[in-house]
Amino acid sequence: MSLDLSLYDKVLENRVRLQIMSILxxxxxxxxxxxxxxxDVTDGNLASNLKSLEKEGYITVEKSFVDRKPNTKYRRTEKGKKSFENHLAALENLIKQQYG
Amino acid sequence: MSLDLSLYDKVLENRVRLQIMSILxxxxxxxxxxxxxxxDVTDGNLASNLKSLEKEGYITVEKSFVDRKPNTKYRRTEKGKKSFENHLAALENLIKQQYG
DNA sequence: TAAAAGTACTTTGATATCCAAAGTTAAATA
DNA sequence: TATTTAACTTTGGATATCAAAGTACTTTTA
Known part of the structure; x- marks a missing residue:
C-alpha cells in the first residue's frame, strides 16, 4: 500500500475551485x-473562490468591455495547470490503489 | 462540456476521509x-473523521480485544463503497473532460 | 501493588472555511 | 432619470478542522 498523496492540493479540495480549474x-x-x-453558484461564492485561486497564483484575471458591457476573463497560469494536474495525479493514485 | 458532478460527495471532499474509504x-x-x-494524523482527528463516516453510514465499527489489548476494526458498508465509487466516478469525469 | 503505558476515544477551544444575502460601483439602456 | 447588468465586496452565521488535553479501561512493569 503506497498512499502517497503528496501531490494532493488543499486548495483544490473544494468542488467549485476544482471545477473552475478543470474548465480553465x-x-x-x-x-x-x-x-x-x-x-450553478451565487456570484459572491464564485467571486471569492476565483479570488482565492488568483491569490494562489493559479489563475489570472483580465478585465475589459465586450459589447459595451464589462467582461472579466480568467486564465490558468502554468502553476495552476501544474497544480491541477498534480492533484488529479494524486487522485488517480487513489483510484489505482483500488483497481491496479 | 458536461461537468456533471452529481456523484460528487461532500463527505469525501476531506483528504483523511477519502483515504480511509480508499483503504476500506x-x-x-x-x-x-x-x-x-x-x-499520519492525530488520534483525535482520526477518531472524529471515523465518527463522521460512521454517522453517514459509510463504515461500521467492531470493538474487541486482540492480544489482550483493545482493538477497533473498521469496515466499509455497501453504502460507503457505493458512495466512494460514485465520488471517484465524478472525479474521473473531470479528468476525462480534460483528455477524453 | 502502585505506577506507567497503550488503545481509543471525547472534549475543548481556537481558527479557518463556506456560503447566501445584501450592498456596492460603474456603465448601458430605456 | 431609473433600471438593468456585470462583477464584485462585505457581512454574518453556520459548519469544519484540528491539535492538544483529558478520560476510561486494561495490561505491563517496577
Missing amino acids: VANEHYDFNSLKELL | VANEHYDFNSLKELL
Missing part, C-alpha cells in the same frame, strides 16, 4: 458569467 | 492504530 485547463479562457451559469 | 474499499477491515500510522 480545458479552455484558454472563460468569463465570469459563463462560469456562474456552468457551476 | 481495498481491505476488508482495518484497525485504528494502523490507520493512524498510515494516514
Whole structure:
C-alpha cells in the first residue's frame, strides 16, 4: 500500500475551485458569467473562490468591455495547470490503489 | 462540456476521509492504530473523521480485544463503497473532460 | 501493588472555511 | 432619470478542522 498523496492540493479540495480549474485547463479562457451559469453558484461564492485561486497564483484575471458591457476573463497560469494536474495525479493514485 | 458532478460527495471532499474509504474499499477491515500510522494524523482527528463516516453510514465499527489489548476494526458498508465509487466516478469525469 | 503505558476515544477551544444575502460601483439602456 | 447588468465586496452565521488535553479501561512493569 503506497498512499502517497503528496501531490494532493488543499486548495483544490473544494468542488467549485476544482471545477473552475478543470474548465480553465480545458479552455484558454472563460468569463465570469459563463462560469456562474456552468457551476450553478451565487456570484459572491464564485467571486471569492476565483479570488482565492488568483491569490494562489493559479489563475489570472483580465478585465475589459465586450459589447459595451464589462467582461472579466480568467486564465490558468502554468502553476495552476501544474497544480491541477498534480492533484488529479494524486487522485488517480487513489483510484489505482483500488483497481491496479 | 458536461461537468456533471452529481456523484460528487461532500463527505469525501476531506483528504483523511477519502483515504480511509480508499483503504476500506481495498481491505476488508482495518484497525485504528494502523490507520493512524498510515494516514499520519492525530488520534483525535482520526477518531472524529471515523465518527463522521460512521454517522453517514459509510463504515461500521467492531470493538474487541486482540492480544489482550483493545482493538477497533473498521469496515466499509455497501453504502460507503457505493458512495466512494460514485465520488471517484465524478472525479474521473473531470479528468476525462480534460483528455477524453 | 502502585505506577506507567497503550488503545481509543471525547472534549475543548481556537481558527479557518463556506456560503447566501445584501450592498456596492460603474456603465448601458430605456 | 431609473433600471438593468456585470462583477464584485462585505457581512454574518453556520459548519469544519484540528491539535492538544483529558478520560476510561486494561495490561505491563517496577
